[in-house]
Amino acid sequence: MHRCWIEVSRGQIARNYQSVRQATGPDIEVMPVVKADAYRHGMREVAKVLAASGARWMGVSNVGEGISLRQGGIEARLLVMADFLPSERDYLFEFNLTPALHSLEDIASYHTLAKKRDIIAPYHLKIDTGMGRLGTRATAQEILLALSATPNAQLEGLMTHFASAGNYISTQTEEQVARFLEISTYLATSGVRPKYTHLSSTIGIAYNRRDAWGNLVRPGHAIYGYVSPARGEAPERILQVQPALCWKTRVLTVKDLPKGAQIGYGGMFRAPKPMKIAVLAAGYADGIPHGLGNKGKVMLHGQFCNILGAVSMDLTTIDVTHLENVEAGEVVTLIGRDGPVSIDAQQMARMAGEISYSLLCGISARVERIYVD
Ligand SMILES: *Cc1c(COP(=O)(O)O)cnc(C)c1O
Numbered sequence: 388m389h390r391c392w393i394e395v396s397r398g399q400i401a402r403n404y405q406s407v408r409q410a411t412g413p414d415i416e417v418m419p420v421v422k423a424d425a426y427r428h429g430m431r432e433v434a435k436v437l438a439a440s441g442a443r444w445m446g447v448s449n450v451g452e453g454i455s456l457r458q459g460g461i462e463a464r465l466l467v468m469a470d471f472l473p474s475e476r477d478y479l480f481e482f483n484l485t486p487a488l489h490s491l492e493d494i495a496s497y498h499t500l501a502k503k504r505d506i507i508a509p510y511h512l513k514i515d516t517g518m519g520r521l522g523t524r525a526t527a528q529e530i531l532l533a534l535s536a537t538p539n540a541q542l543e544g545l546m547t548h549f550a551s552a553g554n555y556i557s558t559q560t561e562e563q564v565a566r567f568l569e570i571s572t573y574l575a576t577s578g579v580r581p582k583y584t585h586l587s588s589t590i591g592i593a594y595n596r597r598d599a600w601g602n603l604v605r606p607g608h609a610i611y612g613y614v615s616p617a618r619g620e621a622p623e624r625i626l627q628v629q630p631a632l633c634w635k636t637r638v639l640t641v642k643d644l645p646k647g648a649q650i651g652y653g654g655m656f657r658a659p660k661p662m663k664i665a666v667l668a669a670g671y672a673d674g675i676p677h678g679l680g681n682k683g684k685v686m687l688h689g690q691f692c693n694i695l696g697a698v699s700m701d702l703t704t705i706d707v708t709h710l711e712n713v714e715a716g717e718v719v720t721l722i723g724r725d726g727p728v729s730i731d732a733q734q735m736a737r738m739a740g741e742i743s744y745s746l747l748c749g750i751s752a753r754v755e756r757i758y759v760d
Contacts, residue, residue, distance in 0.1 A: 388716070390668035391636040392755035394723075395428045399631035400610060401440045407606045410592060410626045415600055416583065418444035418466065420607030422452060427674075427750040428611055428632055431459035432758055437610075438463055446605050450475040453484040466511060466544075468605075470521055476500060480508065487511045487546065489521045491533040498537035511544030511583070514570055516563040518550045527573035534579060544583035544603070545571055552590040552599075555619030560591075564599050589614055593626040613733060613743050630731050633723025634750065636669035638687070639702070641713045650704050651696030655681055664695060665713055667703040674750040675703055675721065676739035683738050687719045689726030 408417050419442050425433035434445055434456050445461070447453050448469040456465060467486045471479065479486050480500065488494055488510045501508035512530070515522030523530070534542060547567045551559040564586065571584055584601030589608040591599050594617055608614065612630035643663050650656040650664065667685070671677045680697040685705055692705040707713045722732055736746040 388637075389755045389757075391634075391673045391753075392757055393427070393632050393634045393750060394757045394759050395432070396631045396759050397432070397436045398760050399612060399629055400428070400433055400436045403610050403612055403628040403631060404437055404440050404442065406626060406628050407592060407604070407609055411600065411604055414602065416444060416603040417442065418446050418585070418603055418605050419610045420446035420468075420588070420605050421456070421610075422446060422448035422468065422607065423748050426607065426611050426744070426747045428747075429756050429758070430455065431461070432756075433610075434459065434461045434463070444603070446607070447484075450478050450482075450484060454478060454482050457482045457484075468513075480504060480506075485509055485511065485543070487513045487521075488540075489513050489515075490523050491525050491529060494533050494537050494540050498540040501539035507539050507541050509541045509543035511546050511581075511585075512542055514545065514547045514567055516547045516566040517559060518548050518563070520548075522547065527570045530570065531574060531577055531579065542579065542581045544585060545574070545581045546583075546585045546601075548588070549586065549591060549599070552588070552596070553594065553615050553617040553621070555594075555617055555621045557619075560596070560599065564596075589626075590617070593624050594621045595623070595625045608744065611747065613731075615733070615743070630722070632732075632747070634721040634754070635723070636667050636673070636703075636719050636721060638665045638713060638715055638717045638719060639668045640715055641665045641707065649696075651680075652699060653697055656696040656704075662695075662706060663708045663710075663713075665692070665705050665707045665719075667705060667719055668701070669721070669754075670699045670701045670703050672700045672751060673754050674746075676735075676741055676746065676749065678739035678741065679703075679735070683735065684730065685719050685721050686723075686725035686728050686730065687713065687717065689728060691728055692719075 419437050421430050424430045444464045446466050450471050453465045513522040515524045551557050583603045585603035586599045587604045589606045593614040609628050612628045644658050648658045683694040684691045695704045732743040736743045
């Protein structure tokens with residue numbers, strides 16, 4: 388009897404991965420992104436499903452995640468995308484992790500480490516085409532010079548990342564693609580043709596930005612069943628995916644409150660009439676956004692129930708005045724479907740003023756994970 392848990396569908400993860408493959412076609416490598424504990428779906432389990440479905444590459448954020456996957460028996464190529472600390476460099480070699488490098492100095496030191504081991508070590512070079520975060524802003528000529536001085540470091544991939552891929556009002560993505568093409572074309576003219584070029588995550592795939600696929604795509608959100616809505620006039624979506632996770636808790640207790648009673652910290656809610664409330668066995672320590680206080684809804688008996696008052700650390704209070712016979716122990720759905728009603732992570736995030744990414748990543752470690760087919 389768990390107090391709060393998620394159910395992750397292995398089959399849905401696999402189907403979402405296959406949907407991306409179908410949308411992009413046989414010539415494009417698909418590198419599912421399993422960083423951040425697979426957006427809380429459980430990195431090792433998700434990676435196993437993806438490996439069994441044929442994924443040859445997976446994206447992680449950091450060295451620790453890569454090591455965890457290796458220790459979990461994952462043999463796919465792993466791209467470490469969010470940089471690494473100087474003290475972590477040796478692990479890249481020890482665990483066969485492929486780094487994204489973000490500066491010409493990075494390439495030089497990676498070359499030195501590879502040379503010491505007497506190997507030629509592959510890496511992907513990230514170009515900052517306008518995201519203004521990680522990635523080199525060096526010119527193509529400067530990159531070419533750096534490459535010729537670092538023979539033990541092998542440029543296997545050239546990549547970039549978009550800041551506004553879903554925004555069809557802004558031209559930022561077109562500018563980023565143009566900048567990327569300028570560099571990759573210059574390198575190609577000079578005989579440098581990395582095996583992979585990649586630019587797109589979920590949004591660039593879903594809205595069919597083919598000119599921004601290169602020959603590899605990096606879907607994260609889509610693998611878990613989500614595509615963020617686009618802004619402006621987006622092309623038709625070519626990718627259909629379904630959420631792979633539902634999130635549940637239980638009723639701890641039910642009670643009647645008289646008119647005028649206040650509920651929770653700060654007395655944020657005052658009963659306008661006699662009400663029946665249920666106290667749920669989950670709160671913000673489980674990842675229910677504090678911002679859902681007096682705003683959110685959950686599902687019970689196939690109906691929506693409003694959250695009343697503040698969400699507290701371990702408890703959340705809901706209105707069950709309209710329901711008959713609610714009992715302690717009953718299952719309440721936070722994300723998922725209950726008969727005719729449903730709430731997904733995007734809808735819950737919107738109610739809380741968050742994004743679906745942060746909501747999923749916020750499902751906390753104490754929430755049990757159950758895998759279903
Ligand atoms: C997280 C990440 C992705 C995946 O993004 P989604 O929007 O979840 O598909 C792709 N590439 C990089 C570099 C990332 O950091």
